[in-house]
Amino acid sequence: MVGAGEKVDYVFKVVLIGDSAVGKSQILARFARNEFSLDSKATIGVEFQTRTLVIDHKSVKAQIWDTAGQERQPLPPPDNVVSHPNLAIWLARRYRAVTSAYYRGALGALLVYDITKRQSFDHIPRWLEELRGHADKNIVIMLVGNKNDLEEERAVSTEDAREFAEKENLFFLETSALQATNVENAFQTVLSEIFKIHS
Ligand code: GDP
Ligand code: MG
Secondary structure (H helix, E strand, C coil): CCCCCCCCCEEEEEECCCCCCCCCHHHHHHHHHCCCCCCCCCCCCCCCEEEEEEECHHHHHHHHHCCCCCCCCCCCCCCCCCCHHEEEEEEHHHHHHHHHHCCCEEEEEEEEECCCCCHHHHHHHHHHHHHHHHHHCCEEEEEEEEEECCCCHCCCCCCHHHHHCCCCEEEEEEEEECCCCCCCHHHHHHHHHHHHHHH
16 A cells, blocks of 8 residues: 555556446445445446555556446447437437546456346447447456355356457456455456556
8 A cells, every 4th residue: 555645656547347236336345445335326426436556666546437327338228219319319429428438548447247147248248349449459458257256146157258258358357346355356467467568
């Protein structure tokens, strides 16, 4: 840890993405404040949290962005949901503006699914597409299978996820924000890799 008022050598922005309720906010709470809450509410207000750590004798401030306001979805609403043409245009613009702001300047990403929710893993390619369409071309991406404390409810095998990660050139870890398993490891890996690229 680095004390208050000490100099910061680098600030790295990292974004959290993935379906609603996979545990993004709890992963961030664990990393930034070493806290966890079982009845966490959908994220409102806070756009990012920071934690400063030391990598190679340099102080690195990690600025971790979490979804603020209503949950974002990887794609704009389908046309049939929006009937009024002006509203459709407005929503599409708003979607693009919010999405670009979220990814702007991000050097790392945690792409999170819930190992007990198959659908959250099946949506990963869409999140990856959105990420690659908006972020820095050198962005460091970690695929994160969260809630691995719920082994008896597992719906995504570690092998499937690892295979996908290898194919797509992503780092991969399973985590538990609840038990604090691999959360530190996931951020450390991403931040060290960013450091190698940008220092
Ligand atoms: P978000 O919508 O992706 O930000 O998800 P949240 O962080 O709000 O978490 C959604 C729910 O899953 C909450 O009830 C959390 O307490 C719970 N949760 C998050 N991480 C874990 C975990 O590692 N294990 C278990 N068992 N529950 C978790
Ligand atoms: Mg959240």
